Amino acid sequence: MDGTLLDPWERVSPRTARAVQRIVASGTPFVLVTGRPPRWMPRIVAELGLVGTGPDAAVPVGQDLQGAGRGGLAVCANGAIVYDAVxxxxxxxxxxxxLLLHDVAHELRAAIPGCSFAVERPARGARDRVDEQFLAEEAFRGVWSNADLRVVPTDELVGKPAAKMLVLHEQLTSGEMATAAAEVVSSRLQVTYSTSAGLLELSAPGVDKASGLASVAADLGVDRSDILAFGDMPNDIAMLDWAGHGVAVRNAHPEALEIADERTASNSDDGVAQVLERWW
Known part of the structure; x- marks a missing residue:
């Protein structure tokens, strides 16, 4: 979504909104797939002009996927969460x-001195209290200022299940951190990143954007060969490889560009819309 569907100012362009609206009007499922948590989705869905959100807008269409017919489904937190915005x-x-959060945090702190941690905890919906979802250590907030997060002690941070663990370092790139983390974490957690600015994103084993999208596709009865996916960063690579046709925007990370079946224009030039307009 970021760096791909959204423009460099994190907005949906009018051209992209029109293209997505045509997809939904045709009856084709449209699913947002992102590293972001559900609380970010209502704004994006509204900018796309797709659906109202909230209980009053819900119209069941089967299998609990209320938003499927109106573009309201989102795979969030790099595949960990499936959210219905309708x-x-x-x-x-x-x-x-x-327990795994605790162990991995302890080991990563030793392997990557100077790193700090945050977690995204699962929520029931986008309107749950933010300070119960996004928790961080004091050192994390000192670098990554965000009004949503609440500072807690490390023991509290890792004391409950998390949809995603974030690891931050001021002086390393995300790629450098990922190399160090892979040696420590191994297969116990999924390690990826969506920015090069010293931030890792860790998910449960086997959880990534591909697995999240695959679960939604199975619910909707859509074969992977019929899926068109777009992305730009390492956290998109598994999905781009899994989908029937994976498209990377021009501004994508080199590894995403390499794995994609096709390259389109950058997110600042409506690259996603340019591809969608071939069929819708």
């Missing part, structure tokens, strides 16, 4: 066990 409800969440 009913404002989290349908599924694949979380990291607290």
């Amino acid at each position: 009913g404002d409800v989290v349908l599924r969440s694949s979380d990291i066990d607290p």
Whole structure:
């Protein structure tokens, strides 16, 4: 979504909104797939001009996927959460066990001195209290200022299941951190990143954007060969590889560009819309 569907100012362009609206009007499922948590989705869905959100807007269409017919489904937190923006409800969440959070945080702090941690905890919907969802250490807030987060002690941070763990370092790139983390974490957690600015995103084992999208596709009865996916960063690579046709925007990370079946224009030039307009 960021760096791909959204422009460099994190907005939906009018051209992109029109293209997505045509997809939904045709009856084709449209699913947002992002590293962001559900609380970011209502604004994006509204900018796309697709659906109202909240319980009053919910119209069941089967299998609890209320938003499927109106573009209201989102795979969030890099595949860990499936969210229905029409009913404002989290349908599924694949979380990291607290004991594993504790162990990995301890080991990463030793392997990457100077790093700090935050977690995104699962929510029932986008309108749950933010200070119960986004928790961080004091050192994390000192670098990554965000009005949403609440500072807590490390023991509290890792004391409950989390949809995603964030690891931050001021002086390393995300790629450098990922190399160090892979040696420590191994297969116990999924390690990826969506920015090069020293921030890792860790999910439960086997959880990534591909697995999240695959679960939604199975619910909707859509074969992977019929899926068109777009992305730009390493957290998109598994999805771009899994989908029937993976498209990377021109501003994408080199690894995403390499794995994609096609390259389109950058997110500042409506690259996603340019591809969608071939069929819708």
